[in-house]
Amino acid sequence: MKTAANILGDALFATGYEVQDAPRYGAERRGAPMFAYVRAADRTIVERGAIVTPDLVVVADAGLLGIPAAGVMQGASEATWLFVNSTEPAQAIRAQWRYPGQVVSWPAGFTPPAMHNAAATSASCAGAAARMLGVIARETFESALIAQSTGRSAGAIETTRSQGLAAFDAMGGVDRCVPEGGEHPATPPASPDWIELGADDAALAAPDIYAQATSEQARTGLWRSHRPVIDYEHCNRCSWVCSTLCPDSAIRVDEDRTPRIHYDHCKGCMVCVLVCPAHAIRQVSEQAAQAQEIEP
Amino acid sequence: MSRLLMTGNAAAAWGARLAGVEYVPAFPITPQTEIIEMLAGWCERGEMSARLTMYESEHSMVTGAASAAATGVRTFTATSSQGLLYAMEMVFAAPGWRAPFVLVNVSRALASPITLEPDHTDVLAARDSGFIQIHCATCQEVLDSVLIAYRLAEHPRVRLPVLVNQDGFHLSFTREPVDLPEEARVRAFLPPFDAHQAGFRASRPVSQVVAVLGGSPYSYFRYQVHLAQREALDVYDELAAEFAAAFGRHHGAIETYRCDDAEVVFVLIGSLAGQAKQAADRLREAGLKVGVVRPRLLRPYPASALRAALRGKQAVAVVDQNLSMGSGGVLYAELAGALQGCEYMPLLVSFIGGLGGRDIGDAEFFAMANEARDAARRREVPEPRLLYTARELRELRKLQAIAGTGGVQEETR
Numbered sequence: 001m002k003t004a005a006n007i008l009g010d011a012l013f014a015t016g017y018e019v020q021d022a023p024r025y026g027a028e029r030r031g032a033p034m035f036a037y038v039r040a041a042d043r044t045i046v047e048r049g050a051i052v053t054p055d056l057v058v059v060a061d062a063g064l065l066g067i068p069a070a071g072v073m074q075g076a077s078e079a080t081w082l083f084v085n086s087t088e089p090a091q092a093i094r095a096q097w098r099y100p101g102q103v104v105s106w107p108a109g110f111t112p113p114a115m116h117n118a119a120a121t122s123a124s125c126a127g128a129a130a131r132m133l134g135v136i137a138r139e140t141f142e143s144a145l146i147a148q149s150t151g152r153s154a155g156a157i158e159t160t161r162s163q164g165l166a167a168f169d170a171m172g173g174v175d176r177c178v179p180e181g182g183e184h185p186a187t188p189p190a191s192p193d194w195i196e197l198g199a200d201d202a203a204l205a206a207p208d209i210y211a212q213a214t215s216e217q218a219r220t221g222l223w224r225s226h227r228p229v230i231d232y233e234h235c236n237r238c239s240w241v242c243s244t245l246c247p248d249s250a251i252r253v254d255e256d257r258t259p260r261i262h263y264d265h266c267k268g269c270m271v272c273v274l275v276c277p278a279h280a281i282r283q284v285s286e287q288a289a290q291a292q293e294i295e296p
Numbered sequence: 297m298s299r300l301l302m303t304g305n306a307a308a309a310w311g312a313r314l315a316g317v318e319y320v321p322a323f324p325i326t327p328q329t330e331i332i333e334m335l336a337g338w339c340e341r342g343e344m345s346a347r348l349t350m351y352e353s354e355h356s357m358v359t360g361a362a363s364a365a366a367t368g369v370r371t372f373t374a375t376s377s378q379g380l381l382y383a384m385e386m387v388f389a390a391p392g393w394r395a396p397f398v399l400v401n402v403s404r405a406l407a408s409p410i411t412l413e414p415d416h417t418d419v420l421a422a423r424d425s426g427f428i429q430i431h432c433a434t435c436q437e438v439l440d441s442v443l444i445a446y447r448l449a450e451h452p453r454v455r456l457p458v459l460v461n462q463d464g465f466h467l468s469f470t471r472e473p474v475d476l477p478e479e480a481r482v483r484a485f486l487p488p489f490d491a492h493q494a495g496f497r498a499s500r501p502v503s504q505v506v507a508v509l510g511g512s513p514y515s516y517f518r519y520q521v522h523l524a525q526r527e528a529l530d531v532y533d534e535l536a537a538e539f540a541a542a543f544g545r546h547h548g549a550i551e552t553y554r555c556d557d558a559e560v561v562f563v564l565i566g567s568l569a570g571q572a573k574q575a576a577d578r579l580r581e582a583g584l585k586v587g588v589v590r591p592r593l594l595r596p597y598p599a600s601a602l603r604a605a606l607r608g609k610q611a612v613a614v615v616d617q618n619l620s621m622g623s624g625g626v627l628y629a630e631l632a633g634a635l636q637g638c639e640y641m642p643l644l645v646s647f648i649g650g651l652g653g654r655d656i657g658d659a660e661f662f663a664m665a666n667e668a669r670d671a672a673r674r675r676e677v678p679e680p681r682l683l684y685t686a687r688e689l690r691e692l693r694k695l696q697a698i699a700g701t702g703g704v705q706e707e708t709r
Binding site for chain 1 (some may be wrong): 472570574655660684
């Protein structure tokens with residue numbers, strides 16, 4: 001999403017806007033939810049940091065809609081458009097998550113040859129956003145796509161370019177649907193509910209964790225956009241390679257040496273896919289895998 | 297001159313490149329930033345002729361920087377947060393050597409507990425080191441400040457290292473338009489480092505780190521660093537004017553925004569000033585005349601400029617994005633010291649906010665301005681306030697419930 005924000009930022013800047021774009025993320029690396037913010041205005045932008053009341057929210061991983069901590073819909077109102085990278089129909093998404101505004105969905109990362117290609121997904125999300133803003137010319141957007149791919153292979157540049165433009169073209173029906181955000185509301189903001197923070201007992205006030213296995217409660221499996229699936233016909237029951245190298249200890253081995261992936265805590269890093277000596281683990285789109293679970 | 301979108305990290309790297317630095321000592325691992333990554337790429341590709349050396353720690357890196365600067369080489373280095381703390385012994389030693397170089401710090405909150413987002417407790421730990429400190433609020437300012445910093449550091453009346461500070465994430469990772477000045481114009485403003493007699497040469501040995509001294513000569517040398525800092529106030533003003541004449545951007549020792557007729561003024565440092573300015577505009581629409589004062593120079597402390605800007609105002613809300621445990625906000629205490637005993641000075645109200653990158657929205661700026669105004673009307677100085685809401689405490693209590701109590705009685709919560 002950082003790349004998507006950079007592409008969109010470049011295109012808006014080339015169009016003549018003042019621009020600010022910034023990623024925000026935590027300590028977790030691969031798979032953790034991350035955000036990027038893009039601001040554009042016809043004058044100097046002084047505001048920084050998180051965008052509190054967005055005009056457009058672009059979600060590259062539809063799975064994040066179900067994670068409250070990700071806060072994807074925070075600050076969204078009836079006026080906030082939501083683009084979701086998903087094969088689900090927009091109305092179904094809107095109903096399922098009780099989204100207050102308009103929803104557009106399009107399978108940005110699911111069309112060949114972009115399947116499982118993060119760069120192409122970024123390009124598609126940027127393309128959809130650019131067209132929904134409706135102020136960026138197609139050629140300007142194309143130049144921004146190519147500029148952000150500098151240094152990559154000719155094939156990769158072409159995938160980025162074609163996927164970005166495909167999304168841009170596919171959004172013709174919602175061209176310029178996102179209006180320019182007006183001035184801030186005329187009424188002063190509500191008072192913050194500040195409190196006087198009192199001193200707690202040191203045993204409570206130290207950042208200590210006494211409870212056991214609290215990490216079990218964090219379903220990091222929800223972060224996954226792709227999942228590893230073991231093909232037990234080809235698994236040679238070596239019993240240790242995938243389970244030892246899994247950085248999240250999310251693969252346990254049964255007594256008969258059969259490995260089991262615990263999807264509640266598999267973040268989808270695909271280390272197991274790479275290291276399996278029997279090549280018995282494959283990468284599957286999470287959305288496709290979940291669809292199969294529902295319709296067995 | 298070209299106008300490009302770039303991050304604060306890129307702006308810092310461009311500042312070093314345009315300054316024509318000759319030596320870049322760097323610690324390459326976390327918490328090091330993209331600043332060094334960019335410089336390393338340019339050096340490797342021959343786009344920059346500087347020598348870049350990787351060191352095994354920030355402590356050694358700052359030692360290397362000060363040593364190189366002492367030999368008359370223009371030197372640049374960068375670090376962030378815990379890295380600055382790891383270097384701290386040498387951060388205090390280098391100004392005593394009167395070694396002029398520039399260090400960019402990307403401000404991030406310190407452990408413990410740990411976070412990745414910004415506050416100023418890291419850079420304020422270096423406050424009393426003797427380093428000059430310039431605090432930036434935009435990516436443009438980061439680039440410009442690096443250029444001004446070399447003139448200031450190398451000035452014969454100053455001859456001290458300069459720390460240019462930028463906020464993590466809000467500047468370091470944020471792209472925004474930056475004017476990239478032409479190299480020839482930068483060279484006219486900032487000629488190559490002329491070390492004069494201070495240059496250390498193999499043929500002319502100098503012992504720059506003297507033996508243990510008694511308190512009396514020690515006092516002399518330490519106080520000379522202090523006096524050089526005070527000199528730097530005047531030198532800075534001259535350089536800021538010269539920079540403005542050359543590049544059209546004036547970066548004063550303090551920035552003032554809509555202060556002339558203000559009743560209430562926010563005082564803060566760093567990139568949070570953007571939100572404060574936006575809030576000031578909105579508060580004026582709502583009928584309260586609000587301004588913003590942002591010290592760019594924190595060391596030397598621009599006390600007289602602050603007194604001039606705040607004289608006659610009703611109230612000041614000092615927003616400290618730092619915390620001196622057991623005392624409170626550092627900016628608040630320093631400002632109180634600067635205004636003490638002067639006539640027509642405003643009432644100061646202390647707020648602690650933005651620790652660990654916690655956002656401060658319009659609603660909180662509104663509430664701070666109103667509290668400060670009300671306090672001035674009552675002529676009562678309220679207790680310092682941490683910006684912290686009931687909702688935040690509820691969320692924290694939930695986390696504590698998951699973490700378990702370790703035997704603390706339930707009723708204490």
